[in-house]
Amino acid sequence: MSGWYEYVGNIHIHTIHSDGSGTYQEVAEAAHKAGLDFIIVTDHNVVVKEEEGYRDGLLVLVGEEVHDPERKPEANHLLCLGIRDDVSHLAPTPQKVIDAVNEQGGVTFLAHPIERSSPLVPKTFPWTDWTVRGFTGIELWNYMSSFREFAVNYAVGLVFSFIPQAFPEGPLPEVLSLWDDLLVEDKVVAIGGSDAHGKTYRAGPIRRRIFPYEFLFRAVNTHILVPEPFSGEVGHDARLVYDALRQGHAWVAYDLVGDTRHFRFWATSRAGRAIMGDDVALSDAPTLHAITPERARIVLRKDGEVVYDEVGRTMTFPVQEAGVYRLEVWKRAWGKERGWVFANPVYVRA
Ligand SMILES: [Zn+2]
């Protein structure tokens, strides 16, 4: 699949400008060590635009995570990316935030839209305002939501911190079905987020920085495909990133259990080639294709239902019916099958 360039990024990061522990420099160094191409920092209700730029070959972009701190209970965290100006004063009305970001040419993602509570981390921050329209997509997998899900007590929380690979098995099933439900209505782009804070957790005498930035930058990432390579000019490369996110030319990657670089999901038809996120017409007789970096279980879903489920490295699937086709790859690691790739759909239109 030539003509596309892949870049690996980590989205949803907090620094000392809100409740994170790292400076921009520290966060960028961690991302550089983890081998990322770009990061998008999203502090709470603040856009630290002057920090945007290249550091050591790493593209550092600045957005924000908007929420209304006055709202009780807390809910409706919105990732606002690709904006010039802070929109957090509009937080009491999420629709106004979405509209303002769209006016600035940015993109919005509902952060951790469903979370499971656990005894160690009982507080959750779900999305509750389902009247909203015009948002770009959802954060399909928030890594810290996974921690919240498994951390039933300090002991398990600590074990999680030492062998994190043994815990998460994928995005929450309820978030996956939420995505399928939303896709019936409209295009909804999925991204992965780390929600990195670099915080130190204490359990009695044990003090441990359980989720350092560098670790999280090797866990749940978002890979994008762009039509031209990064030039090194911030404005140009930022546009490529946000265009890819807007169009769903991206997949959610659990890179901790194996690098997902070179994964591809695309369609060929009489009209040419389309990739994840794109529309194709059923009348052009499309065939869907996928290739994975190593042998794994490839699952294709049409409107949420499984239509292909095979172990292999490639998939070829001639399409007979219109629908929303999205691809999952599951990989065995640490004794269990784990969600490895969640690709944005190819939309086959009647
Ligand atoms: Zn949040």
Ligand SMILES: [Zn+2]
């Ligand atoms: Zn956050």
